[in-house]
Amino acid sequence: MGLLGLVRRSSRFCVNENRAFVHTRSGAPCSYSKFFVGDDSILPVLIVGAGPVGLVLALLLTKLGIKCTIVEKNKTFSRHPQAHFINNRSMEVFRKLDGLAEDIQRFQPPVDMWRKFIYCTSLSGSVLGSVDHMQPQDFEQVVSPTSVAHFSQYKLSRLLLKKLENINFHFHSCEALGGSDQRPVREKEILMGHECTSIDTTDHCINVTASFFNGKQYKERTMQCGILVGADGAASSVRKLAGIDLIGEKELQKLVSIHFLSRGLGLFLLNERPGMLFFIFNTQAIGVLVAHDLKEGEFVLQIPFYPPQQKFEDFTTEICERLIFKLVGQELADIEVMDIKPWVMNAEVAEKFIASSSRIILAGDAAHRFPPAGGFGMNTGIQDAHNLAWKLALVVQGVASDSILQTYEMERRPIALSNTALSVQNFRAAMAVPAALGLDPTVANSVHHVINVGFGSILPAELQRSVLDGIFTLGRAQLSDLF
Numbered sequence: 366m367g368l369l370g371l372v373r374r375s376s377r378f379c380v381n382e383n384r385a386f387v388h389t390r391s392g393a394p395c396s397y398s399k400f401f402v403g404d405d406s407i408l409p410v411l412i413v414g415a416g417p418v419g420l421v422l423a424l425l426l427t428k429l430g431i432k433c434t435i436v437e438k439n440k441t442f443s444r445h446p447q448a449h450f451i452n453n454r455s456m457e458v459f460r461k462l463d464g465l466a467e468d469i470q471r472f473q474p475p476v477d478m479w480r481k482f483i484y485c486t487s488l489s490g491s492v493l494g495s496v497d498h499m500q501p502q503d504f505e506q507v508v509s510p511t512s513v514a515h516f517s518q519y520k521l522s523r524l525l526l527k528k529l530e531n532i533n534f535h536f537h538s539c540e541a542l543g544g545s546d547q548r549p550v551r552e553k554e555i556l557m558g559h560e561c562t563s564i565d566t567t568d569h570c571i572n573v574t575a576s577f578f579n580g581k582q583y584k585e586r587t588m589q590c591g592i593l594v595g596a597d598g599a600a601s602s603v604r605k606l607a608g609i610d611l612i613g614e615k616e617l618q619k620l621v622s623i624h625f626l627s628r629g630l631g632l633f634l635l636n637e638r639p640g641m642l643f644f645i646f647n648t649q650a651i652g653v654l655v656a657h658d659l660k661e662g663e664f665v666l667q668i669p670f671y672p673p674q675q676k677f678e679d680f681t682t683e684i685c686e687r688l689i690f691k692l693v694g695q696e697l698a699d700i701e702v703m704d705i706k707p708w709v710m711n712a713e714v715a716e717k718f719i720a721s722s723s724r725i726i727l728a729g730d731a732a733h734r735f736p737p738a739g740g741f742g743m744n745t746g747i748q749d750a751h752n753l754a755w756k757l758a759l760v761v762q763g764v765a766s767d768s769i770l771q772t773y774e775m776e777r778r779p780i781a782l783s784n785t786a787l788s789v790q791n792f793r794a795a796m797a798v799p800a801a802l803g804l805d806p807t808v809a810n811s812v813h814h815v816i817n818v819g820f821g822s823i824l825p826a827e828l829q830r831s832v833l834d835g836i837f838t839l840g841r842a843q844l845s846d847l848f
């Protein structure tokens with residue numbers, strides 16, 4: 366069921382142009398101390414989103430003595446690798462989290478397996494060139510006491526969850542809670558399968574309503590908190606409910622992400638051409654392969670996607686295997702496709718990170734959405750959490766006024782804007798290689814636009830698809846003259 370379908374149409378909301386706004390019952394300045402004194406039913410901090418940003422924030426707050434809990438809309442944690450590069454600053458933050466940095470360094474692949482970007486006609490074909498993207502300062506521990514790391518997001522989440530378990534956090538599914546919508550929410554909980562559907566700010570607290578499925582029907586649970594942090598990703602419910610807009614470039618590229626396993630491919634690349642990213646161009650297919658773990662044979666293939674002429678439903682397991690074989694240059698006997706998902710590359714930053722008198726705060730992808738080029742997304746979010754945690758602690762403990770929370774936006778939003786610009790720059794620089802080969806992505810996107818809104822829009826859907834496929838086939842055919 367969609368978000369708006371789960372939102373109660375009550376006086377707490379007004380819906381205007383498909384945007385839901387938080388209703389604040391009083392415009393008076395809030396006194397944080399009254400949220401946390403004498404009423405244990407009000408959580409000092411409620412975090413929406415159990416990704417790395419939300420988990421890191423919960424760890425930091427708990428270490429600072431602040432009670433908090435997490436709600437997460439998904440019922441389980443994803444195995445899709447997603448982000449994978451951890452920069453020096455994030456590793457410095459992790460040094461403070463009970464040996465997390467050391468755990469990552471111990472479990473990650475050796476650096477020689479992932480330091481290169483490789484451009485090739487296929488994974489078993491000709492190598493067009495390679496780039497060592499590591500710099501000496503990444504490892505010499507002169508600028509930073511830590512080194513960068515290559516470690517898949519789901520593996521990082523597992524380590525973070527273990528750290529939270531060690532400090533007595535408890536995980537609850539909807540079913541395990543018995544479907545009760547009246548049970549009070551306590552500190553140190555992670556409530557899975559709970560989607561934030563409404564926010565009601567009052568002088569006394571913030572009432573946050575979450576929808577969950579108890580195995581039979583959708584029900585709602587209302588939780589009270591003093592401060593709400595939206596760390597719920599690029600499609601943030603908290604951001605939408607707070608009426609905060611994103612500013613920047615939308616839909617730079619649509620892609621399909623294919624997570625698959627093949628120990629045979631991993632062993633081949635490990636021996637012949639180890640690397641982190643493989644940019645593959647041939648007459649049959651084009652894609653970018655992320656080698657998350659060569660030893661384990663874990664990969665994610667990113668391929669361009671042009672809806673509505675191309676439908677996501679067409680990317681079946683069988684079709685995806687064929688695409689992989691075309692890019693590998695041969696069939697793989699041990700391939701196992703784990704997950705297939707579409708995603709959209711955006712370059713946007715929230716117009717503000719703080720709302721409702723500093724009581725609703727955005728962090729991570731909820732506040733900024735970058736292209737993956739450069740690996741800034743998860744790292745910027747982790748550093749958001751680090752900047753925010755100690756300021757929240759000072760406010761909740763009554764040491765500082767809520768005005769200190771304004772410095773979070775003052776400090777972090779300019780960094781988000783800078784990282785957005787750098788990510789876009791990196792993305793366009795990476796696209797210069799296919800452009801030099803006659804495969805300019807901007808031309809492909811322009812052709813797609815003409816078909817969608819220009820003369821092509823009057824053609825039947827199947828003919829539109831044939832035209833698009835034909836043009837792309839002709840474009841790739843140019844490569845036969847080069848290789």
